[in-house]
Amino acid sequence: MAKRILEVNNLHVSFDIDAGEVQAVRGVDFYLDKGETLAIVGESGSGKSVTTKALMQLLPSKVGRIKEGSILFDGKDLAKLKEKEMQKIRGKEIGMIFQDPMTSLNPTMKIGKQVMEPLIKHQKLSKGDAKKRALDILNLVGLPKAKERFNNYPHQFSGGQRQRIVIATALACDPKVLIADEPTTALDVTIQAQILELMKELQQKIDTSIIFITHDLGVVANVADRVAVMYGGQIVETGTVDEIFYNPKHPYTWGLLSSMPSLETSNDTELLAIPGTPPDLIKPPVGDAFARRSEYALDIDFKEAPPWFQVSPTHFVKSWLLDERAPKVELPEAVKLKLKQTPDQFDKPKRVERVTF
Template identity: 70%
Template sequence: MERLLQVNDLEVTFQTYAGEVKAVRGVNFHLNKGETLAIVGESGSGKSVTSQTIMRLIPMPPGKITNGQIIFNGQDLVQKTDKEMEHIRGKDIGMIFQDPMTSLNPTMKVGQQIMEVLIKHQNMSKASAKDRAIELLKLVGIPMAEKRVNQYPHEFSGGMRQRVMIAIALASNPKLLIADEPTTALDVTIQAQILELMKELQKKMGTSIIFITHDLGVVANVADRVAVMYAGQIVEMGTVDEIFYNPKHPYTWGLLASMPSLDHDTKEELAAIPGSPPDLTNPPKGDAFAPRNPYAMKIDFEQEPPMFRVSDTHYAKTWLLHPDAPKVEPPESVKRRMRQLATSYAKPVLAKDGE
C-alpha cells in the first residue's frame, strides 16, 4: 500500500517551571492511504501532542520539536514555515477536536464557518460555498440542512455540533483527517453514530484517518491498526485483531482488562493498572512501565527494551519478548476479559439519528 505519512524518531519537549518535559520520545509510525490508525493511551501518554505536532499546532515556545521527521505526501512538515503550514492545514490535513463547543465560533453561523474553509482553500465564491456547505451538512447527517446552515452552534446538540466539526474538517477533501478524541464528550449512543459516520465518510472519500483515544473499545470497529502509547513512546503496534486477540505488552493487557465488560451477567471486578505514569521531566531509566508492571524483570529497570517483531505488522517494546525471557502469559482473568471485550465491541448496536 502507498504510504501517506511517515513519522521518524519524533521527539517533542516543553519548557515548564518544573523543567523540560519530554512529551514525545522517539516515536515511529506510518499511515497508508485510505487507512485508519488509532493511537491509544492514558492521559499524558503523548498521543495528542503527537497528533498536534503533525499539524504543527503545538505552541513554540514552550514546545519544541527536538528531533525527527514528519514526511507527509513526500514533504517533511518539520521543515515547513508557519506560512507554508497554513496552506496545508485545512486543505491537505483536517482535524476534529475533542469538544466542538470550544472549537466552533459561537458568534458565527455554522454555515459561515464551513464556507470560510471553502473560500480560503477551494477559492469558491460565497454562493458556491454556501451550496457546498449545505451539501456537507447533509453528508454528515444533519437534517433540514438548508435551514440549519443559518443557525449558531448553541442551537445544535452535542452530537450535531460534532457532525458540524466533521463537515468543516472534510470541506477541502483532505488527504489526512486527525480525530483527537472526537467522541469523548458524547453519550454512548451518539458516540456510536459518530464513529459509524466517520467509517462511512472514509469509504466514500478515501481519506486516511488518525484516531486519538484513551478507549480501546472505541477503536475495535473503526481502526485498521492500533498504536499503543505510554510515557511518550509507542510500546505496541499491530492490526486490530493482533491487539485484541494477541497483545504482547503488559500495558496493553492492562488497558484491555480495565475496560468495562458489556456482559451484564459477569461479576468480575473492574481491573485497574496500579500506580501512575512517570514524570517526563525526568524519564526513568529502562522500561518506563516497569514500576507498574507486575511482570517486570531486573533488566526492565536498567535497560530500555527495543521494539521486538512479533509479525510483519505486529511489534511490541517489552523484554518479555526476548528469547531468554521467561514465558509469561496474561492472567486467565485478563484473557477472559479480552475475549469478552473483543466480542462485545466487534459489533456495536447503532441507533438511528434522533438527537
C-alpha cells in the same frame, strides 16, 4: 501495495517549563497508508495528542518544540515548514476534529459560514459555490434539516449535531489525512456510536486516511485497521486491530484490555485498574517506562530500555518479556476473559533494534 500518505520518523517533542524540560514524545515512529485508519491509544499523558499536534504544528509556540525527527507528508517534512507554509496544509490537506465541539466552533458565527470558511480560503470558491458545497457536506454528515438550519448558531444544536458540524468543517476541502482527537469523549454512548459509524461511512465515500486518538480501546475495535499503543511518550506495541485485541504482548496493553468493560460485564463486576501513575517525563525513568507499574517487570526493565521484538510482519512490541531468555508469562485472567482464548505467548518473536512501522 497501499500508497504511503504520512511517515513519522524518530519524533521527539519537548516542552520547556519552569520545572525543566518535559520530554512528552520520545522517539516515535509510525506511518499511515491511503484509506486506512490508525488508532493511537493510551492513558492521558501518554503523548498521543501531543504527537498529533506536532504533525499539525499546533504546539504552544513559547514552550513546545519538535526537538528531533521528521514528519514526511506529500514530499515535504512538516517539522521543517514555516508557519505560512503550514497554513496552506492545515484544513486543506490535513483536517482535524477536536474533542469538544463547543470549543472547536465559533459561538458567534453561524454554522454555515464556518463550514464555508475553509472552502473560500483554501479552494478559492465564490460565496455561492461555497454555500452549495457546504450544504452538500452538512447533508453528507447527516445534519438534520441542514438547509433550514444553515444560519443557526452552534448553541442551537445538540452535542452530537455540533460534532457533525465540526466533522463537516474538517472534511470541507477533502483532506488527504483526517486527525480525530478523542472526537466522541464528550458525547453520550448512543451519539458516540452514531459518530463512529458516520466516520466509517465518510472514510469510504471520500477515501481519506484517519489518525484516531483515544484512550478507549472499545472505540478502537470499531474504527481502526491498525493500532499503536503509547505509554510514557513512546509507542510500546503496534499491530493490526486483531493482533492488538486477540494476541496482545505488552503488559501495558494487557492493562488497558483488563480495564475495558465488555457486554459480559455485569453491574457488580469490578473493572481492573492499572496501578500507579504515568512516569514523570521531566526525568524519564531508566529502562522500561512501564516497569514501575507492571507486576511482570524483570530486573533488566529497570536498567535498560527494551528493543523492538517482531511478532509478525505487522506486529511489533517493546518488552523484555519477549526475549528468549525471559520466563514464560501467562496472560492475566481478565485479558483471557476478554479474548475468550489463550494465544501462545511466545511464538519465537524476532528481535529488531529499530523499525519504522
